[in-house]
Amino acid sequence: MKSLLAPGHRGCAGCCDAMAAKFALMGAGEDCIVVNPTGCLEVMTTPFPETAWDVPWIHSLFENAAAVGSGIEAALKALGKADKAKVLVMGGDGATLDIGMRSISGAFERGHNLTYVCIDNEAYMNTGVQRSGATPYNASTTTSPSGKVSFGNPRPKKNMPAIMVAHGAPYVTTTSIGYPKDMINKVKKATEIEGPTYVHSHAPCTTGWGFDTSKTVEVAKMAVQTGLWPLYEVEDGEVTKVRKLGKNIKPVEEYLKMQRRFKHLFTMEGGEAEIAKIQAIADKNIEEFGL
Amino acid sequence: MAPENKLDKSKMVVVEGSYAVAHAAKVCRPNVISAYPITPQTHIVEDLSQFMADGEIPNCEYINVESEFSALSALVGSSAAGARCYSATTSQGLELMHEVLFNISGMRLPVVMTIANRAVSAPISIWNDHQDAISQRDTGWLQLYAENIQEVSDMTAQAYKISEDKDILMPSMTCMDGFILSHVYEPVVLLEQDLTDEFLPTYEPEYVLDPKNPMSFGAFADPNYYTEFRYMQEQAMQRALKKIEDVANEFYDVYGRYYGGLIDEYRTDDADIIIMAMGSIVGTIKDVIDKLRDRNVKVGLLKVRSFRPFPVEAIKNVVKDAKVVVVLDKNISLGLNEGALFTETKSSLYNTDIRVPVVGYMVGHGGRDIKFDTIEKIVAEAEDVIKTGIKIESQFTDVKEELL
Ligand SMILES: Cc1ncc(C[n+]2csc(CCOP(=O)(O)OP(=O)(O)O)c2C)c(N)n1
Numbered sequence: 169m170k171s172l173l174a175p176g177h178r179g180c181a182g183c184c185d186a187m188a189a190k191f192a193l194m195g196a197g198e199d200c201i202v203v204n205p206t207g208c209l210e211v212m213t214t215p216f217p218e219t220a221w222d223v224p225w226i227h228s229l230f231e232n233a234a235a236v237g238s239g240i241e242a243a244l245k246a247l248g249k250a251d252k253a254k255v256l257v258m259g260g261d262g263a264t265l266d267i268g269m270r271s272i273s274g275a276f277e278r279g280h281n282l283t284y285v286c287i288d289n290e291a292y293m294n295t296g297v298q299r300s301g302a303t304p305y306n307a308s309t310t311t312s313p314s315g316k317v318s319f320g321n322p323r324p325k326k327n328m329p330a331i332m333v334a335h336g337a338p339y340v341t342t343t344s345i346g347y348p349k350d351m352i353n354k355v356k357k358a359t360e361i362e363g364p365t366y367v368h369s370h371a372p373c374t375t376g377w378g379f380d381t382s383k384t385v386e387v388a389k390m391a392v393q394t395g396l397w398p399l400y401e402v403e404d405g406e407v408t409k410v411r412k413l414g415k416n417i418k419p420v421e422e423y424l425k426m427q428r429r430f431k432h433l434f435t436m437e438g439g440e441a442e443i444a445k446i447q448a449i450a451d452k453n454i455e456e457f458g459l
Numbered sequence: 460m461a462p463e464n465k466l467d468k469s470k471m472v473v474v475e476g477s478y479a480v481a482h483a484a485k486v487c488r489p490n491v492i493s494a495y496p497i498t499p500q501t502h503i504v505e506d507l508s509q510f511m512a513d514g515e516i517p518n519c520e521y522i523n524v525e526s527e528f529s530a531l532s533a534l535v536g537s538s539a540a541g542a543r544c545y546s547a548t549t550s551q552g553l554e555l556m557h558e559v560l561f562n563i564s565g566m567r568l569p570v571v572m573t574i575a576n577r578a579v580s581a582p583i584s585i586w587n588d589h590q591d592a593i594s595q596r597d598t599g600w601l602q603l604y605a606e607n608i609q610e611v612s613d614m615t616a617q618a619y620k621i622s623e624d625k626d627i628l629m630p631s632m633t634c635m636d637g638f639i640l641s642h643v644y645e646p647v648v649l650l651e652q653d654l655t656d657e658f659l660p661t662y663e664p665e666y667v668l669d670p671k672n673p674m675s676f677g678a679f680a681d682p683n684y685y686t687e688f689r690y691m692q693e694q695a696m697q698r699a700l701k702k703i704e705d706v707a708n709e710f711y712d713v714y715g716r717y718y719g720g721l722i723d724e725y726r727t728d729d730a731d732i733i734i735m736a737m738g739s740i741v742g743t744i745k746d747v748i749d750k751l752r753d754r755n756v757k758v759g760l761l762k763v764r765s766f767r768p769f770p771v772e773a774i775k776n777v778v779k780d781a782k783v784v785v786v787l788d789k790n791i792s793l794g795l796n797e798g799a800l801f802t803e804t805k806s807s808l809y810n811t812d813i814r815v816p817v818v819g820y821m822v823g824h825g826g827r828d829i830k831f832d833t834i835e836k837i838v839a840e841a842e843d844v845i846k847t848g849i850k851i852e853s854q855f856t857d858v859k860e861e862l863l
């Protein structure tokens with residue numbers, strides 16, 4: 169399959185965002201127009217006068233990608249070109265769960281025919297690993313650092329897929345760059361469904377999370393295998409498909425110890441009890457989705 | 460000589476200002492309209508919605524966005540995808556768009572937006588002044604100010620023609636005074652579809668988001684490149700100075716109506732005192748001038764239609780033989796105790812041999828009425844300036860001391 173994201177971009181070695189964008193484009197195909205808000209992906213792929221994008225691409229601001237996508241979709245309709253291009257919005261977790269939330273909510277409520285892919289690396293990476301609404305419980309970031317009296321980020325991840333389901337989107341799914349085929353197929357399906365569809369892709373960031381640049385895919389897989397990141401599809405409000413883990417469910421500890429952002433849980437007093445709380449988050453997912 | 464404005468009385472209808480603007484937007488054949496209601500702009504978007512509901516705007520999508528921020532953001536996408544785009548807003552809505560305004564002009568997207576000028580909060584005020592648009596003066600949008608409903612309606616078609624010119628490609632704000640023009644009923648000639656089609660060609664952009672020919676819009680520019688983008692925007696602004704004049708004349712050729720190009724003049728030929736202002740207040744000023752002329756006070760008006768680009772040469776030409784220039788501003792640059800038109804007029808004259816005194820008055824904030832008396836008092840003070848020089852360079856008018 170041809171990659172529509174050219175090699176030679178300026179992402180870190182082992183960059184999750186680059187993989188996510190590449191897989192999303194493989195799913196969407198070349199007849200798409202990409203909207204990409206501010207973040208690592210935008211900055212590393214378009215240093216003027218170069219561009220890594222082999223499809224039409226537009227960046228505007230950090231917080232308005234879904235609105236820009238709405239506009240493109242409306243223009244294609246008005247100009248009688250709606251069958252010529254799909255609108256694919258790709259934004260980081262900050263752009264999606266935090267600052268761009270209203271614009272996404274508006275676009276989905278209005279029912280624009282577009283696919284929104286959230287590339288969730290669980291923090292603001294482009295500005296240097298600050299916490300976002302997608303940062304998991306107890307992760308240490310530069311604005312939620314662990315310290316003498318802190319285990320890091322005090323709140324669990326915002327459940328964005330559930331919020332998108334609540335918008336009445338015909339298709340909402342979670343995926344992970346650890347499972348490229350899964351991601352490519354889901355993006356393909358999403359772009360083929362009429363109406364606003366949402367794909368939330370987990371994307372471990374080597375720089376922000378602190379793991380070896382060769383381990384991006386391994387870490388991604390482990391998040392799924394512990395139950396911390398369940399892979400499922402929701403169509404018209406009903407869960408229609410879940411990736412089962414069977415007997416191979418791994419303890420969260422295995423996932424946590426791969427990453428520097430959770431290191432303090434293994435050295436600080438009381439860390440064990442905190443790890444148990446994270447295990448409880450995974451257990452709840454396992455039960456809820458019947459993993 | 461400026462062409463004479465020929466209004467065909469037989470075609471006149473009495474409509475609300477907002478309706479005239481909405482109708483003008485309609486006959487300009489927009490492909491995407493995206494807007495959010497805010498007083499006193501609301502009637503424009505309501506009228507457009509009704510046109511849509513009645514199937515009167517072909518090949519057009521109307522996006523009912525959830526905020527002004529998204530209203531303009533959507534137009535980033537639609538304009539880049541090749542659509543002719545329209546929006547309208549005011550005050551808080553315009554301020555909320557601030558970041559996107561830069562974005563649109565930086566990407567050279569020729570969006571046209573009507574501003575029903577209104578004061579900004581706090582304190583909250585729905586009434587007219589120019590603070591909202593003036594606060595956005597450095598965002599790279601053309602800013603045209605209209606005197607009356609006929610002018611703002613006609614300005615809509617002119618703005619598209621200017622903005623979409625391949626040598627310009629800069630977005631435009633057409634500014635009308637909130638309530639004073641937006642909610643008033645006046646006899647006007649609505650823009651005719653056939654004449655507008657003749658005047659305004661369909662928008663055929665060179666650069667579009669198209670999978671057949673992929674391009675990247677809004678790339679990341681490091682210090683090696685950023686300056687040149689700004690430089691090119693400024694060059695386009697400078698070219699717009701001539702374009703605005705040309706388009707005003709082309710408009711006259713098709714419709715027979717003319718309101719000035721960058722500026723307009725009223726009884727300035729032999730004027731010792733020249734009053735400068737923008738927007739609907741110039742109507743009042745003209746009446747005061749007529750009254751004072753009857754008393755042999757040599758006073759004239761310089762109406763500024765284009766605030767961005769700023770018509771430096773045109774202004775110099777008009778004020779060079781005056782004995783005093785009085786600038787009225789419905790805005791203030793807080794911390795300088797001056798309105799923007801005043802500051803920029805002064806700066807236009809500084810490095811020249813024109814040594815005319817310039818004084819500024821800040822008037823009509825938050826919708827305060829500007830009365831005949833006020834303007835007459837200002838002219839009387841200007842006569843003193845001619846005799847004794849400047850005592851107060853810039854000041855508020857009609858401040859209620861008892862409320863301070
Ligand atoms: C209005 C605004 N606020 C802040 C920023 C600074 N900023 C740029 S990118 C970014 C974080 C991006 O995070 P995310 O969306 O998660 O993408 P990532 O870089 O992690 O892939 C921030 C805070 C900005 N560009 N605009």
Ligand code: SF4
Pocket residue numbers: 178179180181182183184185186208209212289293294373374375376
């Ligand atoms: S910080 Fe993370 S997301 Fe950003 S370029 Fe590096 S690996 Fe990619």
